[in-house]
Amino acid sequence: MITTKDADFYRENGYLFVPGIIPQELVEALRVAADSSIERMNSHQLETNKLWRGEWLEDEDRKAQVIDAIHDPHFHDASFFRLVAHQPLIDTLAMLIGPNVQLHHSKLLAKPAGKGGGFPMHQDYPYFPHEKHTMLACSVYLDDADEENGCIRVVPGTHKLGPMECDPGGFYLPPQDYPVEDGTPCNAKAGDAVIFNYLTVHGSAPNRSTRPRRNILIQARDPEDPPINEFHQSRGQGMMLAGYNPIPFEARWEEKKATAKA
Ligand SMILES: O=C(O)CCC(=O)C(=O)O
Numbered sequence: 001m002i003t004t005k006d007a008d009f010y011r012e013n014g015y016l017f018v019p020g021i022i023p024q025e026l027v028e029a030l031r032v033a034a035d036s037s038i039e040r041m042n043s044h045q046l047e048t049n050k051l052w053r054g055e056w057l058e059d060e061d062r063k064a065q066v067i068d069a070i071h072d073p074h075f076h077d078a079s080f081f082r083l084v085a086h087q088p089l090i091d092t093l094a095m096l097i098g099p100n101v102q103l104h105h106s107k108l109l110a111k112p113a114g115k116g117g118g119f120p121m122h123q124d125y126p127y128f129p130h131e132k133h134t135m136l137a138c139s140v141y142l143d144d145a146d147e148e149n150g151c152i153r154v155v156p157g158t159h160k161l162g163p164m165e166c167d168p169g170g171f172y173l174p175p176q177d178y179p180v181e182d183g184t185p186c187n188a189k190a191g192d193a194v195i196f197n198y199l200t201v202h203g204s205a206p207n208r209s210t211r212p213r214r215n216i217l218i219q220a221r222d223p224e225d226p227p228i229n230e231f232h233q234s235r236g237q238g239m240m241l242a243g244y245n246p247i248p249f250e251a252r253w254e255e256k257k258a259t260a261k262a
Contacts, residue, residue, distance in 0.1 A: 001088060007095045014159030014200035015186070016096070021088055022140055022191040026079070031142050033077035034108055034214050038068050040076070054170035056120040065117030065206060068110040072235045073216065080106065083140065084218055089193070090241050093220050096195065097134050100243035102223040104128060104135060105234035110214045111150050116207030118150055121178035124198035124219070125163050126171040128232040132225040133159075135198040141188045142214040149209040152194055152202055153183025159199040173201065180205050223247060 002018060010016040022030075041048050050069035051062065074080040083089070084106060093101045111117065124137060145151035155178070158164075167174045180203045186194045196202055198219070207213050223238075223245045238249060 002092050002095050004095075010096050010195065010197075013156040015154045015156065015194065015196035015202075017186055017188065018092060018193040018195060019189070020191055021092065021193045022083070022086065024191055026082060026086070027142055027191045029079040030083060030216065031214065033073070033079035034110060034142060034216075037070055037073055037076040037108065038110060041070060051117045052119060052170065052172070054120070054167065054172060056167070056169065056172060056175045057117075061117070061206075064115055066112055066115050067117045068108075068112070070108045072106055073108040074106060075235055080108070080216065083216060084241065089138065089140070089218070092193075092195070093136070093138060094242045096136060097220060097222050098243075100223050100246065101220050101241045102245065103239040103241055104219040104221055104237055105232070106219065106236075107217045108214070109217065110212060111207040113149075113207060113210050113212050116150055116213055118180060118206040119203045120172035120175050121153075121155070121180055121183060121201050121203035122166070122172040123158075123164060123201055126166060128198070128219070129163070129228040130198075130221060130225045131228060132222065133197065133199055134222040134225040135219060136195055136221075137198065138193050138195045138218040138220065140193045140216045140218070141190050142216070143212055144189050145213050145215070146187045147185050147205070149211050149213040150204045150207040151188060151213070152186050152196075152204050153180060154186060154194075154196055155183050155201040158201040159197040162199065164201070172203075178203075
């Protein structure tokens, strides 16, 4: 469980490192679930390589690099559901968001050894903008992560800058102004988490090691922080992780129907 001092650190810096939040037994089950879920997708001819598009990469690297990703893996394997329902993790999110915590989506990422791609520096805000900026990502590591295998890097305090202008090529910051190497590396052990606000600038380098780097991102918000657009829809979106939803979904639907008719 984090302390109020940790929560103050998050509010000041836009990120927080939380050691040992996931027990090793669950981490091991998640590693198996990660690899088998990716294999199952591929065996159904479903592409899992979701390396980011845009001109931030040389063509040669784009061909060589891979980032396997599965959105909402809790629909693929029950171990992922155990993760989003893990009480110490939920308690931690409630310390940062408030007593009511709502799931937006989750995502499994796997950077394979030697060829795992990176992420250019970016804010998550453009993908799912909300009015009050309560949205955060809780990145849980399934492998030890360091600079060699492409741990996440953050730019502390950038959540206070508000939404920033993106590169015309995509929802990332101009790579010449925001090189990944300038971010603060968040080295972590398997079972640790790195939490960051969706306005905090972050990214990661490719995996140049002989070890995989797998993690799961859980994106959550205060249910009273409405989305600005409906761009990002996800299965399971809106599930309550802590507390209750003061605005029932049905009320939003009715509101939408009334707006559409007017
Ligand atoms: O886990 C990482 O290396 C970065 C992931 C990320 O930035 C994202 O999915 O938006």
